[in-house]
Amino acid sequence: MASCRVLRPLVAAVLFRVGAHSRPPWNAMSLLPSLCRGFSTNTLTAAARKFTDKHEWVLVEDGIGTVGISHFAQESLGDVVFCGLPEVGDKLHFDGEFGALESVKAASELYAPISGTVQEVNAALAENPALVNHSCYDEGWLIRMTVDDLSELDTLMDEQDYEKIYRH
């Protein structure tokens, strides 16, 4: 439906350009499937943050995926002191290890939620790795990457499903 093509990105724009500490109102998003029945994911904009079972999230907008870790992950990890991230141009493969976050107590590897090429690495994290703890969905983003295969997103969890398992 043509109206969906307009509606979905608009909803995304409204819902996802939110501040660092608020969350997308998923109640509104859950209405969309009934409005956009049969809407495929084959557009450049997927309007939902998706989660891996390894606690990374990816948000695809205009063909670029922003990647970070979940609130549950940052809280469990504790104070992040160092972010070991890839370089611009690195090719990442779905579920492949692409870096690690170091906290006082431990290190935890990062796994690519989708396949693609790194376009940008969050430079703010070099000076302020604690952004991952304080703003894991916003200023604490880790990398931005191209999206080789949008259908990989279909294998990931919606925020609702992720929260059902890992909400505290």
Next chain:
Amino acid sequence: MMAMGNLGRAVRTLRAVLGPVLGPVAGLQLRLLSSSTQHELKKTPLYEFHLEHGGKMVDFAGWSLPVLYTDSLITSHLHTRSKCSLFDVSHMLQTTITGKDRVKFVESLTVADIAGLKDNQGTLSLLTNDSGGIIDDLIVTKTSDGSLYIVSNAGCMQKDMAHIEERLKVFQGARYDAHMEVMDHALLALQGPAMAKILQPGLNGNLSDLPFMCSIVTSVFGIPDCRVTRCGYTGEDGVEISVEQTNAVQLAELLLNNPDVHLAGLGARDSLRLEAGLCLYGNDISEHTTPVEAGLTWTIGKRRRQAADFPGASVILEQIANKPARRRLGLVSSGAPARQHTAILNKEQEPIGEVTSGCPSPCLKKNIAMGYLPTGCAKAGTPVLLEVRKKLVEAVVTKMPFVPNNYFTGP
């Protein structure tokens, strides 16, 4: 992040989210704590107290203990260095050795000059084996009430007990008079520069009359029969208080009445002791390290060296005379922190040693580590390389402690 598998909401642990490269808590893996596993772990008298205060429990040497509470590790660590933290260390083994020949007995197992201690004075010492390796490190106090009070590591409990019991049988068989009793007390550590100000109102005597490493039995805020020893594992002024199990929670609550006291767990305990340059048994010292290699020659009393009457004396004395092949040294680096088993390389990228413990230092805002290096590299300022996650990180050999100690040296 690592896969967590099928965790239910009830299971809130750090282990599942932490990758395989774990900053060691005594080199033991943090085990996933399902609600069934909790029942298999030993609990200190403060177990429920920890849960009530938001403690995140982990398995440490078979005990369920908090790794942190609601403060982050960095906050907890820094609070200890600026004010005061309270740790539950009841998992450690406390034993009492009595009998006319108790000093002779314990000296036969350790490198300490116990006879040379003043009444109620204690010292760090080492149980050694016949190859000169370290079986455990412990604090032995010569009390004025006819006993030796020993505190040793939870992780070595079974090993130490078996060793001491075996030697005691032989000792008693030779008609000597010594007996061992395991104490069933809780142990609380109150550590930080504010400790004296916080504890003094609860004591009858004057804390400035209690020197570092000395011990008294007294009431603390009305709780009777507490053994208060001025020692700790943080590098700060502090005490360890041995208290009857039934009074442990009450004592903890009384100490926590002071807003300057925060609860701290195993996580902060580890980063604090590393900054203080203190060894962790199982990581930095083991049966495969001698006191000389570990930089603990100072624990061997002069009289004991001359008498050569401790286990492993021939190996240890030879190393004192001719220098050991390798030594425990401090390392400072930036970037990704080096942890246990990180390879240490020289400038030519040849492997020369291994890190035994390491973590980010909250005080220095750099990474600190301990490792063993060839004696030739022992000089402070020597540059080395650390292989962290297949990348080479520059590090510098550094004297320890990394953060200056603040032990109480007198009024």
